[in-house]
Amino acid sequence: MGVNSSVTKVTATGTGNLLGLTLTNGYQPIDFPAATIGSANFNATTNTYTVPSTGLYAIRYSYRYGDGVQLRLLSLTGGNPRIGIFNGTTLLDESVFSGANVNLLGVLGVLSLIVSETSIDSIYQLTAGSQLTFQANQSGINLDLLTNGSITTSVVIYKISN
Numbered sequence: 001m002g003v004n005s006s007v008t009k010v011t012a013t014g015t016g017n018l019l020g021l022t023l024t025n026g027y028q029p030i031d032f033p034a035a036t037i038g039s040a041n042f043n044a045t046t047n048t049y050t051v052p053s054t055g056l057y058a059i060r061y062s063y064r065y066g067d068g069v070q071l072r073l074l075s076l077t078g079g080n081p082r083i084g085i086f087n088g089t090t091l092l093d094e095s096v097f098s099g100a101n102v103n104l105l106g107v108l109g110v111l112s113l114i115v116s117e118t119s120i121d122s123i124y125q126l127t128a129g130s131q132l133t134f135q136a137n138q139s140g141i142n143l144d145l146l147t148n149g150s151i152t153t154s155v156v157i158y159k160i161s162n
Helices: none
Strands: 008-014 027-029 048-050 055-073 082-087 090-096 099-102 111-126 131-137 151-161
Touching: 055 082, 055 131, 082 111, 090 111, 131 151
Parallel strands: none
Antiparallel strands: 008 151, 027 131, 048 131, 055 111, 055 151, 082 090, 082 131, 099 111
16 A cells, blocks of 8 residues: 555744734635645645645644633624635635624624634545635734734644545
């Protein structure tokens, strides 16, 4: 039995600024360093995984910031923070950070208590040559997290069937 050459693992830890994230609403790709396993399929310059052959792939994308629970002002325009897997420009899958809104500031302000860890763990039919990116939408996250908060994110990908 041969080695599964599709296996790739990438991990990044740092502040939002170090991982290429800004305060703009919308998805932004994570700046990952070189892959720790299976670097042949992951390009750290473009932050893309190139699917080596058509088939069924298992993907686990996890993302955590801060200590696991965050208090933030409710974002009236950007929605809740989320992570997503993109195949080119098409959103393949996403996960929204969960939480609860608590009115602690009176009529003018609502704070949200959010669980600041989420993941996507599923299987996908992918075509050889597809370019996958792993992105985060930081909408409504505490400003401090972009400069002082710790973020840990990782991706594991491997082919499970033709």
